[in-house]
Amino acid sequence: MTTDNWTEIKAACEAALPAEVVAFIEKHKGTPHSESQLIAILHMVQNTAGYLSKEQMNAVAQLAQIPLAKVTGVATFYHYFRLNPRGKHMINVCLGTACYVKGADKIAQRLMGDLGIQFGETTKDGMFSLESTRCLGTCGLAPVVMVDDQIHGPVGPGDIATLLDRYTTKKKGAKAPIPV
């Protein structure tokens, strides 16, 4: 009589993760302090999937034999880890001091209104994710909004519609930044 469900669990977990992550976990298993590889593993998962799904975190826990509560505890502690799917474009509103005194909160409010999401969320169409960030080192352009890896600034609440438009319409020049 076999009552062990490990074979099925292992197979399902391996299927939930990219092969290189599984290999990485295997490589470090049983080495001293192998559970300190957890953050590195989560980085790998997020880099391929864009975020950490519950299924993937569970797979990491099972394969690396790190308690799941610890995995999700770490994933929720660090700002860098995302627990929801990421949109096609990542919008980061700078809430650093310089941007903030120049009205970054109004820009944030406008973005939330226009996109219908809060910080940390993704639009239903999967187009945009909204995040806040601290100083991006471009205080001279304050207030700034970073979309993917492009910085836009200074941006006023009135510029938001045009800005979003550039990413939603598939014109040739759509990816070009707003001239600074």
Place this chain on the structure above:
Amino acid sequence: MTTMINLTIDQEPIQVPAGTTVLKAAEKLGIHIPRLCYHPNLSLEGACRVCVVQVEGFNHFLTACGQEVWEGMEIQTNSPQIRQARRDIIELLLDNHPMDCQTCDRDGQCELQKQAYRLGIRERLFEGKRKIYPVDDSSESVVRTPEKCILCERCVRVCEEVQGVHNLSQHGRGFQTVVGPANLSKMDDSACIMCGQCINVCPTAAFLEKDHTERVWEALSLPRGVKHIVVQPAPSIRAAIGECFGMPIGTPVTGKLITALRRLGFDAVFDTNFGADLTIIEEAHEFLRRMGGEGQLPLLTSCSPGWVNFLEKFYPEMIPFTSTCKSPMSMLSTLMKTYYAEKKGLKPEEIYVVAIMPCVAKKYEASRPEHRMENGDPYTDAVLTTRELAWMIKSYGIDFVNLPDGEFDRPLGISSGAADIFGATGGVMEAALRTAAVKLTGEELGPLMFEDVRGVTGLKEATLTIAGMDINIAVSNGLTNAKVILDKIKAGGKQYHLVEIMACPGGCVAGGGQPYPPMDMDVLDPQLPLLRAKALYKIDTDKQLRRSHENPAIEHLYQEFLGEPNGEKAHHLLHTHYKASLPRGIR
């Protein structure tokens, strides 16, 4: 030789071994430094900062719990600044805490409340933002109320370090930090094995047992004759409930307990001990069968529902080794609604069974489909913890301490001393050995005392020679110790024959439903189960009947109703089965 360190605490000189913490050094001088997150039997956390002290030469405070002493150290534990700092810390905790002491289950037994009183907080200065979370009562056993949590992480530590379950962790950061199972999912969708040790170590009421008192009050207030209400207290209740009424730890109160139950209105007071004796008969026969080559060895005991949950989630491959015997509670409940019902001329649904257990996992056990009748009703209708029953007795205005002694009803109230010791770690093993030794040797009077399996050590191993056979036994309590023995069994090598596993550290006497210890003792202090167990061993030695198979009521039960031990009817009524369950725990 240990280096000795000289220091002064509140101007008093003291010498302590190097490596002693300030907190422990102060205790030697009789100075109790306030603490919240600190627990002597868990790892250091340093989260609450309540134990801060002032040290000469430092312009900031140091925490007494983690700071080791050094030569010439001058410590102030009670300067005005220190008192103010501690008060501020507690006040800030209170600001983020629901101020509902009057209606809180832990009123009077809350460490936060005690510290607030001791430090002289008599008014609230701030009215700040407060965390708001829903209560999670999804589990059949453990209710989680994150609003009452002060983030001391004692639950996280006991779950990880003592139970090896690691179901709890801090999630998020800063003001949003919350302690809960992985993904902050519901408790019934987590790796929780429902032992309830988180309840015992929690300084507040962030963890509590699922309340069953309401349904019991309701049953007891039904018009006479609607339901025949029967009750069964577990062995360890009689060794602990006296504490709730100010009696010294380890006072056996069987007789008073019976009278109190009668006064509450139960129609019949039976004894889980009877179920324990029956478990021994069934389990001893199962053991002898396996010794004879039928089935796998070692035989793992199955009385502890926390352990059963652990088995199903963490070690499902060990299911074939585990005894199929129901727990004493479930065996007795089953008999109440079959054998006893028949005798009384009642239908099973006319009987209402209440079990008093030292355990919160028993609440879950009672709700399991395996422990239900064919019509879907449970054999055990309600499970009260020792704490819940103590509260009901107080609430009813019963002067417990001065109650006359009562006696259990017959026939399901007759038991041997072997049943009483079930509440102590090693007790099930000893009880089983008493019967097995007689059956194996064929001699009427086998050994009674098995000293090797007594005491609260987490893992005990011994080899006994019975009837010329070497029998390797192991007894574990606290699930981290269970992991050790299970991994040894899996690794092969030494052939174990009989292994007792109890989920809670110290066995049932220190279960997740037992009274919170008095002020001068910490939960998890090995003295606590030791003293309570002493009461059980005393009850055992005071009894005429010492072996389960000598119980005449049990003998009669087999003749009249069950047939043969391990026979078809016994198997149908008294045995159960287990299955791998999810989520799979990480060990």
